[in-house]
Amino acid sequence: MKHDLIIKICMGTGGIASGGLDVMHAFRNQLGKKSIKADIKKHCSMHKVGCRGLCAKDVLVDIILNNVKTTYQFIKPYMVERIIEEHFINGNPVLEWVVSEDYHQFHDNQIKVVLSDCGIIDPEEIEAYINAGGYDALRQVMLTMSPGETIETIKKSGLRGRGGAGFPTGLKWEFCSKETSAQKYIICNADEGDPGAFMDRSVIEGNPHAVIEGMIIGAYSIGADNGYVYIRAEYPLAVERLRKALQQARKHKFLGKKILGKEFNFDIKVKLGAGAFVCGEETALIASIEGYRGMPKAKPPFPVYKGLWSKPTVINNVETLANIPYILRNGAEWYASFGTEKSKGTKVFALTGKIRNSGLIEVPMGIPLREIIYDIGGGIENDMAFKAVQTGGPSGGCIPAKLLDIKVDYESLASVGSIVGSGGMVVLDENDCMVNITKFFLQFTQSESCGKCTPCRIGTKRLLEILERISSGNGRDGDIKLLEDLSHDIKATSLCGLGQTAPNPILSTIKYFRDEYEAHIKEKKCPAGVCKDLLSYIILDQFCKGCGACKRVCPAGAISGERKAVHKIDTQTCVKCGACIESCKFKAIRKG
Amino acid sequence: MPNLRIDGISVSAPEGTTILDAAKSADIPIPTLCHHPKLTPYGGCRLCIVDVKGINRPVTSCTTPVTEGMEVSTTNPEIEKLRSTILELLLSDHPNDCMICEKAGDCTLQELAYFYGIRENRFEGERRQYTEKDDNPFIRRNMEKCILCSKCVRICDEIQGVGAIDLTYRGFNAKVSPPFGKDLNCEFCGQCVAVCPTGALTGKMWVTKGRQKDIREVDTVCPYCGCGCSLTLHIRRNRVIRVSSKENTINEGWLCSKGRFGFSFINSPERLKTPLIKEKGKFREASWDEAFDLIVSKLKKIRKKHGPDSIGGLASARCTNEENYLFQKFIRAAVGTNNVDHCARL
Numbered sequence: 017m018k019h020d021l022i023i024k025i026c027m028g029t030g031g032i033a034s035g036g037l038d039v040m041h042a043f044r045n046q047l048g049k050k051s052i053k054a055d056i057k058k059h060c061s062m063h064k065v066g067c068r069g070l071c072a073k074d075v076l077v078d079i080i081l082n083n084v085k086t087t088y089q090f091i092k093p094y095m096v097e098r099i100i101e102e103h104f105i106n107g108n109p110v111l112e113w114v115v116s117e118d119y120h121q122f123h124d125n126q127i128k129v130v131l132s133d134c135g136i137i138d139p140e141e142i143e144a145y146i147n148a149g150g151y152d153a154l155r156q157v158m159l160t161m162s163p164g165e166t167i168e169t170i171k172k173s174g175l176r177g178r179g180g181a182g183f184p185t186g187l188k189w190e191f192c193s194k195e196t197s198a199q200k201y202i203i204c205n206a207d208e209g210d211p212g213a214f215m216d217r218s219v220i221e222g223n224p225h226a227v228i229e230g231m232i233i234g235a236y237s238i239g240a241d242n243g244y245v246y247i248r249a250e251y252p253l254a255v256e257r258l259r260k261a262l263q264q265a266r267k268h269k270f271l272g273k274k275i276l277g278k279e280f281n282f283d284i285k286v287k288l289g290a291g292a293f294v295c296g297e298e299t300a301l302i303a304s305i306e307g308y309r310g311m312p313k314a315k316p317p318f319p320v321y322k323g324l325w326s327k328p329t330v331i332n333n334v335e336t337l338a339n340i341p342y343i344l345r346n347g348a349e350w351y352a353s354f355g356t357e358k359s360k361g362t363k364v365f366a367l368t369g370k371i372r373n374s375g376l377i378e379v380p381m382g383i384p385l386r387e388i389i390y391d392i393g394g395g396i397e398n399d400m401a402f403k404a405v406q407t408g409g410p411s412g413g414c415i416p417a418k419l420l421d422i423k424v425d426y427e428s429l430a431s432v433g434s435i436v437g438s439g440g441m442v443v444l445d446e447n448d449c450m451v452n453i454t455k456f457f458l459q460f461t462q463s464e465s466c467g468k469c470t471p472c473r474i475g476t477k478r479l480l481e482i483l484e485r486i487s488s489g490n491g492r493d494g495d496i497k498l499l500e501d502l503s504h505d506i507k508a509t510s511l512c513g514l515g516q517t518a519p520n521p522i523l524s525t526i527k528y529f530r531d532e533y534e535a536h537i538k539e540k541k542c543p544a545g546v547c548k549d550l551l552s553y554i555i556l557d558q559f560c561k562g563c564g565a566c567k568r569v570c571p572a573g574a575i576s577g578e579r580k581a582v583h584k585i586d587t588q589t590c591v592k593c594g595a596c597i598e599s600c601k602f603k604a605i606r607k608g
Numbered sequence: 609m610p611n612l613r614i615d616g617i618s619v620s621a622p623e624g625t626t627i628l629d630a631a632k633s634a635d636i637p638i639p640t641l642c643h644h645p646k647l648t649p650y651g652g653c654r655l656c657i658v659d660v661k662g663i664n665r666p667v668t669s670c671t672t673p674v675t676e677g678m679e680v681s682t683t684n685p686e687i688e689k690l691r692s693t694i695l696e697l698l699l700s701d702h703p704n705d706c707m708i709c710e711k712a713g714d715c716t717l718q719e720l721a722y723f724y725g726i727r728e729n730r731f732e733g734e735r736r737q738y739t740e741k742d743d744n745p746f747i748r749r750n751m752e753k754c755i756l757c758s759k760c761v762r763i764c765d766e767i768q769g770v771g772a773i774d775l776t777y778r779g780f781n782a783k784v785s786p787p788f789g790k791d792l793n794c795e796f797c798g799q800c801v802a803v804c805p806t807g808a809l810t811g812k813m814w815v816t817k818g819r820q821k822d823i824r825e826v827d828t829v830c831p832y833c834g835c836g837c838s839l840t841l842h843i844r845r846n847r848v849i850r851v852s853s854k855e856n857t858i859n860e861g862w863l864c865s866k867g868r869f870g871f872s873f874i875n876s877p878e879r880l881k882t883p884l885i886k887e888k889g890k891f892r893e894a895s896w897d898e899a900f901d902l903i904v905s906k907l908k909k910i911r912k913k914h915g916p917d918s919i920g921g922l923a924s925a926r927c928t929n930e931e932n933y934l935f936q937k938f939i940r941a942a943v944g945t946n947n948v949d950h951c952a953r954l
Contacts, residue, residue, distance in 0.1 A: 314672070464778060465779040466779075467778055477780040505690055
C-alpha cells in the first residue's frame, strides 16, 4: 500500500532510552487530535525502526512526505505537535530541528551492507524485510544452489569472522560440511560483551531477519537441522525482537519442516546467556548451552569437529551471519570489491569515547583510521587533541596519534599491536590517562576471567595490582619490566582467548606511552591529570578573589578562607572530586 | 599408531593418546597439578605445557593428542621459565605455611616449588582469605590452599556421580564450593580428599596425627562390605591414623566413606577383643577355647534333639572371602545343613 506519509521513529535501545516510546505516543495522540487518525491506515503509516548509527542524536525521526525524506534529531514529545502542524499540515519542515550537516557527513562516508536495512525497515515486521529483498537469498540458495556452491560463494567473498579472530567463514562452513554426522548445529554468537561494543545488539534490534536468514543458509550449507542463538540476557529488546522474528519466520515457513518445500528441516532456539563475558568464547559458550559452567576447553578438538553435545558445530558471530544474505543477493565479487586484499568487505564499529559523533558505523575494511575519526566521527569532542584510539576492547590495544593514517583491517591493526576484534573503538583525548584506561580494561578481564587456568586467574590480578600501585603513586622501579614479563607469560600460557589477549592493553600502552608510565612511577605525576592519588588541587593566589564559591561546593570541607581573602585547600582533607574547579569563575584552581 | 619424537626420543602411542601420557610411557617427566589419569583432561594449571614444532605457542600436553610425525620438546629455557612463572603465581596466592601443613612432604605444589627453586616471589599481592567452616566430622576444607586444579570437582562428578561441588565465582575469587556457599553436605566419600594435590582438602580425623613421611603403610582389604576394596592403612606408633587406597588395586584407588573414614573402631575402647559369654543376663569375658567349647556343646545338643536343619548360619560381609568360605564349609560339612547365608549376598 502506498502511503503519502511515513513516520519512522528510532526505537533501538538508544532511541528508547532517549524517549522514543514517548515520542511515538505523542505522534499517535497528536495525529488523533488533528483528526488525521481516521485516515492513518490509508495514508499514513508509523514504524519503529532500529538503530541507524548516530545514537548521539536520538530520538531521530524520519518523515517521508510525498516521497521527500526529512530527518529530525533530538525529538522530544512536546515538539511533535509543531511538526504535525507545520510539516504535515502546512508542508513546511521545522528547519531548526532538522538534522544538521554532520548527520549527513556521518552517513555519507560509510558503506552499509550489514546495516543497510537497519534504521530503515521495521524490525518487528517480516514483510518490511521481505519487501526490502529479504529471504530472496534463501530462496536463491535453496532453489538454485547446492550447499557446496553456497560455501564456495562465501569463500570467494572473502568474508571473515566478525567476532574477533577473523577466521574465514566459508572455510569454517566447509570443514563442518565435510563431517559425517547425523546431527550438526549452527550457533549464532550474540554474547557481545566488550565494554563499549554494541554492534551485534543493534543488528539484532534493527534487522533480526538478516541474522536468521544467514543462519538458515548456513544450516543448509553445512547440513544442520538445529540452531541456537546464544544471546546475553542483558539485551532484552534484542531478545524480544529476535523471538518475534523467529515466530514470523516460522509462520512464513522459512523455519520448520520442509523449508521452501525442500527436504530441509531447520529451527532455531534462543538461549539466554547469564552475563559472563567468557561465554563469548566458543567452547565456553557451548558448555553454557549444555548446562555446564561457562568455562573454555582446550582446542583441539575444534567445535567444527566436536562442538555442541560433541557434534560438529559452526559458531558464527551476529555480524558475520547478517552479512550472508547480502553477499548471496549481490554476489561474492560485489562483496569482495570492498576492503583490502586479505580483509574483504565492510566492518561495523561502535565508535565511542571522546568523539563528536558517537554511534554505530559501517566502513569498508582498509579505511584509514583518520577518516573514521575525523570524517565520520566529526573529530574530537570540545576540539581537544586526539591521543589514541582503543580498538578491540579488552583484548585489543591502543593506536596512538602518530599512527592515525593506519588502515583499519585485520593485518594492519595486528601489525601495530592491536586488533579489529569485535569492533569496539574507544576514542581517547589528551585528558585520558593511559595507565588509567589500561587499569579499566584489566579490571574488566580480571573480574571476567572464569578462574579455570592459573595465568589468567592469578596473573591478571597481579597485573592489575601492579597497575593500581603505579596509578596510586606507589610504582616501583622495574614495574614496567615486570608488567611486560608477566604479560608475555600470561599470553603464552593462558588457556583461552580471554587470557591470551588480556595483557594486550598493557603491552600496547607501554609500547606507545611508556613516558606516561614513567611519569607515574618516577615523578609520581599523572600527566593527564586523571589518577587521583597523584593529583593535588591548589588555589593560585594571584587569581583568587575570595568569593567563596569553591568553599561552598567542597563536599569535604577542605577549603578555608575569609571572604575576599585568598582561599586555601587542605590537601589532606581534599577528596579530589574537582567540584571546586568547576565552581571557580576565575580559573584560580589548578590540579597537577 | 602415530609415531612421534619427544625430546628426541622416538615414541609411538595409540591414536588419541595425549602427549603427556605418551611422554609418561617413555619415562619423560612433565610436571602437572591438575591432571589425573582417570579424569577428563582439564588443561587448567598450565604447568604441563610443551613446545610442538609447527605450533607457535606452547600447548598443554594433557589435552593435546599425539599426531604422526609430531616433534615435542618438554623442556627448554622458555618453557621452564613459563612454568616457573605459573608456580610463582600459584604461590603468590597460597598461605605457604608448609611448616604446619598436613600435606607437607606429600604436596605436589611444595615439591614443584622445591624443584623450581622458588623462594622470592615477584608477584606478592592480595591473598584469598576464607574462614574455615563445615560442620562435619570427615572433610576439612582450607580453601586458601586450593589451587583450583578441579580434581575434586571432576572426581565428584565423573567418578562418584554426585556433583556436590563446583567452581563458583569468577576470576581471582573463583572458588570450589558446594551450592550457594553452604556447608559441605554430601555422602563424604572423601574421594576429593584423596586427589587433592595440596593441603586444601584433608581428613579431619587425621589432622596433626602424622604426615606421610612419619607413617608405615600396611595393605589390607576393607572389612565393611562384599566389594573387598583394597586399603592401605597409614600407621604411626602402631595406630592407624589414616586410610587410603592405591591406584593399581581392584577398586582403582576409589573408596567410600566407610572404607576411608570408618577406621576409628580399630582403636576404640569399646571394641570387642575377647569373646563374651552371657550368664544370668550379663556378659562376661571368656577365652576363645571356652567360647568354642560352649558353641560346640550347644550345637551338638540342638542337632541331636532337633536335627541339623534346625540350625542356620549367617555370616558377615565384613569377613573376608576365605573366612566366609570356611564358615559355609563348617555349616554344611560339620553341622550338616544347607541353611547358610550372608548379608552381602544381595
